[in-house]
Structure formats: structure tokens, C-alpha cells
Amino acid sequence: MGICAEVLVIGGGAAGMMTAVVAARRGLGVVLVEKNDRLGKKLYITGKGRCNFANDCDVETLIDSLVVNKKFMYGAFREFSSADTIAFFEGLGVKSKTERGNRVFPESDKSSDVIRALEKEMRRLGVNVRLQSEVREICMSDDGGERICTGCVLDTGEEIVAGSTVVATGGISYKATGSTGDGYVFARSAGHSVSPLYPALAPLDVKESAASDMQGLSLRNAGLKVLDARKGDLLYSGFGEMLFTHFGVSGPLILSAESFVVEMLSGTEVKLVIDFKPALDEKKLDQRLIRELEVSPKRSFVNVLKTLLPSKAVPVFARIMGVDPGLRACDVDAGLRGRLKKLLKEFELTVTGTRDFNEAIITRGGVCVKEVDPKSFESKLVGGLFFVGEVLDVDAVTGGFNLQIAWSSAYRCAMGLPG
Numbered sequence: 245m246g247i248c249a250e251v252l253v254i255g256g257g258a259a260g261m262m263t264a265v266v267a268a269r270r271g272l273g274v275v276l277v278e279k280n281d282r283l284g285k286k287l288y289i290t291g292k293g294r295c296n297f298a299n300d301c302d303v304e305t306l307i308d309s310l311v312v313n314k315k316f317m318y319g320a321f322r323e324f325s326s327a328d329t330i331a332f333f334e335g336l337g338v339k340s341k342t343e344r345g346n347r348v349f350p351e352s353d354k355s356s357d358v359i360r361a362l363e364k365e366m367r368r369l370g371v372n373v374r375l376q377s378e379v380r381e382i383c384m385s386d387d388g389g390e391r392i393c394t395g396c397v398l399d400t401g402e403e404i405v406a407g408s409t410v411v412a413t414g415g416i417s418y419k420a421t422g423s424t425g426d427g428y429v430f431a432r433s434a435g436h437s438v439s440p441l442y443p444a445l446a447p448l449d450v451k452e453s454a455a456s457d458m459q460g461l462s463l464r465n466a467g468l469k470v471l472d473a474r475k476g477d478l479l480y481s482g483f484g485e486m487l488f489t490h491f492g493v494s495g496p497l498i499l500s501a502e503s504f505v506v507e508m509l510s511g512t513e514v515k516l517v518i519d520f521k522p523a524l525d526e527k528k529l530d531q532r533l534i535r536e537l538e539v540s541p542k543r544s545f546v547n548v549l550k551t552l553l554p555s556k557a558v559p560v561f562a563r564i565m566g567v568d569p570g571l572r573a574c575d576v577d578a579g580l581r582g583r584l585k586k587l588l589k590e591f592e593l594t595v596t597g598t599r600d601f602n603e604a605i606i607t608r609g610g611v612c613v614k615e616v617d618p619k620s621f622e623s624k625l626v627g628g629l630f631f632v633g634e635v636l637d638v639d640a641v642t643g644g645f646n647l648q649i650a651w652s653s654a655y656r657c658a659m660g661l662p663g
């Protein structure tokens with residue numbers, strides 16, 4: 245004999261736990277099933293273990309942070325905003341602090357505090373949490389011509405019968421955390437379309453060895469333009485922190501850029517144009533170069549480069565410029581100075597691809613939002629079936645926005661679940 249519940253939540257990540265808490269606060273009987281032996285495995289590694297769980301911004305900024313399907317989340321963000329998220333966790337005893345870019349973290353810098361707070365609240369509310377319980381399939385039946393979801397079957401064969409079934413299984417990035425794409429299979433079995441999946445917020449591979457030669461070098465404030473190499477069209481531009489790696493480039497600025505171009509990468513040659521000196525316009529940079537070259541004319545050109553660049557970049561710049569190691573500052577003519585200026589402002593790399601899902605922060609694509617009601621997050625095809633969090637085709641840039649999608653969709657869904 246299986247178990248019965250008013251609400252069945254599949255997945256004990258951010259969206260699943262929030263759904264369970266809010267539904268249980270409304271007095272609904274909730275069962276949450278999670279295939280891992282613990283809850284919130286992905287949540288644990290968010291923000292490098294510090295969990296950037298919100299962004300302290302207004303609703304318009306939340307909408308702007310979305311890369312696709314902006315309109316779909318509007319109502320949910322209005323109903324449960326960043327301020328609501330911060331207050332919600334404060335109410336659970338998680339004090340927060342706000343850092344650069346309005347990123348909100350637990351004051352303790354521990355993602356485990358966020359998970360523990362949700363677990364404790366579920367315990368207090370009597371949510372039936374079942375760990376190591378993997379859902380094999382969702383069950384559907386015909387109710388007078390209307391298809392309804394009646395619950396699920398676990399891989400043990402055990403059945404869970406529920407009035408409402410909420411799929412909160414996440415995407416397919418960082419599979420070791422449990423997000424293996426099962427929700428897409430459930431959605432398809434219910435007749436839903438799943439839009440193509442891409443690794444988003446992922447590092448990029450580049451062709452030139454210059455990147456790996458500078459591996460480990462982090463630029464705290466770089467400018468970046470992403471161009472369609474053939475047409476010259478600007479695909480993305482931004483400022484921020486980036487990192488050179490053994491395969492190419494990474495860091496928050498690159499991850500955000502990747503998110504905007506990932507769908508084009510297979511058919512378009514994409515170039516990155518990096519500005520090492522975004523705070524100086526061409527004229528000011530030229531004046532600075534002249535000053536550096538004149539200050540001690542006998543100095544070697546390489547030593548001049550050391551005053552302008554982090555040490556890991558110096559040999560790379562010298563090699564690309566093809567300068568004689570013995571070249572002195574006083575021998576640098578306007579042509580060479582112009583080439584250095586161009587390299588500092590427009591350092592080009594060619595993208596050869598993106599890293600795979602195991603290095604992608606999130607999954608682009610997912611359950612097609614046209615088939616889900618944004619007011620309730622209920623399927624428009626099957627009654628009693630709901631989708632929340634990353635399983636949906638909604639994603640955002642970095643900064644706490646992706647977790648906000650999870651919290652807001654879960655809150656709105658849970659508030660509308662029938663009693």
C-alpha cells in the first residue's frame with residue numbers, strides 16, 4: 245500500500261523545499277521525495293559554498309536579469325520579490341548581508357545555514373521528507389476526458405498518490421548533485437514540449453594558446469565585447485571579473501556573456517575582445533604609454549610592460565607583439581606604441597565552444613513555458629501537475645537571480661495549490 249498526500253513535491257532542491265514549506269504553512273499535507281541521501285546538494289555548492297541566495301534589487305531588475313522568457317516570471321517576481329526572499333530567510337533565522345552587485349549571502353557565509361533553515365521549517369510543519377527516493381515516473385489518468393496527474397511511482401515500485409504533483413527536479417547541469425534531467429522525461433510523458441537544452445553560465449574554450457599561457461590570471465575589472473566574427477555584429481558587451489584558464493576563459497563576466505551567445509555557438513564564429521584597461525579611453529591610455537616610455541628611456545620594453553600589466557600577461561604580450569627582448573623604451577616608435585594600445589584595449593580570442601553541462605551553472609531550455617500557467621505554474625495540458633524552478637525554460641545571469649527564480653516560482657505555485 246503506497247502513501248497518499250495532498251501535495252507531492254518531487255525534488256528536494258531550492259524550489260522543492262520552498263514549495264513544501266509554503267504549502268505546509270497553508271495547512272496542506274506535503275510529501276517531498278528526494279533521490280539523494282540529503283537535501284539541497286546543489287544549493288550547498290552555490291556561491292562557492294556561500295550561497296548567493298538573492299539579489300537586493302527591484303522587480304524590474306529581476307525581470308532584466310532573465311535571459312529568456314522574461315514575461316513568464318513577472319507575476320511570480322511581483323508576488324515574491326527579492327525583499328520577500330530576504331525577509332523569508334530572516335524569519336527562519338538566516339541573517340543576510342549584501343555585497344558587490346547587490347548580491348545577498350547569509351551573514352555566516354554558509355550555504356548549509358540556508359539548507360538547515362528550510363529543513364528545520366519543514367520538520368516543524370510536519371512535511372514528510374523521504375530521502376533516497378527516486379521517482380521513476382509520474383502517473384496520469386483520465387477524469388471525464390480531462391487528463392490529470394495522480395502522483396508518482398518510485399524506483400522501488402512504491403506508489404505515491406497525490407492531489408497535486410509538483411515537479412522541482414532542476415536542470416541537467418552538475419549532474420552529481422542529482423539534477424539529471426528526470427523532470428524533462430516526466431514532462432514529455434505528460435505531452436509537454438521541452439525546448440533545446442544548453443549549458444548556460446559556462447566557461448568558454450578558445451583557440452589561441454595565449455589564454456592558457458596566462459592561466460590563473462584573474463582580471464578584476466575587464467571590459468568584454470563578444471562579436472560575430474564574420475558579420476562583425478556585437479552580440480554582448482559588459483564589464484567585470486574574468487579569469488584565464490588552461491582551456492580558455494571563465495569568471496563571472498565570461499559566464500554571463502556565454503549565456504547570451506550559447507545558442508549561436510554551433511553555427512557562428514564568435515570572437516571575444518577583451519579590454520585590459522577599461523578605465524582609460526584611447527587618448528588617456530596613449531598618454532599613459534608615452535609617460536611610461538619616457539620616464540626612463542633606457543628601461544627595457546618588457547619592464548615597461550610590467551608597469552602596465554599583471555606579470556602573467558607580460559610574456560604573452562611581448563610574444564604577440566614580436567618584440568626583440570633587448571628593445572629599450574626609447575626605441576619604441578609610434579607604430580609599436582599603437583599596436584600595444586590596440587592589444588591592451590582589444591585583445592582578441594576566438595571561441596571554439598563552451599564547456600559542458602558539468603561545468604555549467606545552469607541549464608538553458610526546459611519545460612516550454614507556453615504550456616504552463618504563469619499564475620499557478622500548473623500544466624495547461626494535465627491537471628494537478630506543476631513545474632517550478634530550473635526544470636522550466638527560464639534562466640538568468642549570475643548574482644542570485646537563478647535562486648530567485650526557484651524561490652518565486654515555488655512560492656507562487658504553493659500559494660495557489662488547491663486545498
Ligand SMILES: Cc1cc2nc3c(=O)[nH]c(=O)nc-3n(C[C@H](O)[C@H](O)[C@H](O)COP(=O)(O)OP(=O)(O)OC[C@H]3O[C@@H](n4cnc5c(N)ncnc54)[C@H](O)[C@@H]3O)c2cc1C
Nearest residue numbers: 255257258259279290291296379414422633634644646647
Ligand atoms: C556551482 C553552482 C553554483 C551556483 N551558485 C548560485 C548562486 O550563488 N546563486 C544563484 O542564484 N544560483 C546559483 N546556482 C544555480 C542554482 O543552484 C539553481 O538555479 C537552483 O539550485 C535550481 O533549483 P531547483 O530546485 O530548481 O533545482 P535543484 O537545486 O537542482 O534541485 C533539484 C533536486 O531534484 C532532485 N531530483 C531530480 N530528479 C529526481 C527524481 N527523479 N526523484 C527524486 N528527486 C529528484 C535532485 O536530486 C535535486 O536535489 C549555482 C549552480 C551551480 C551548479
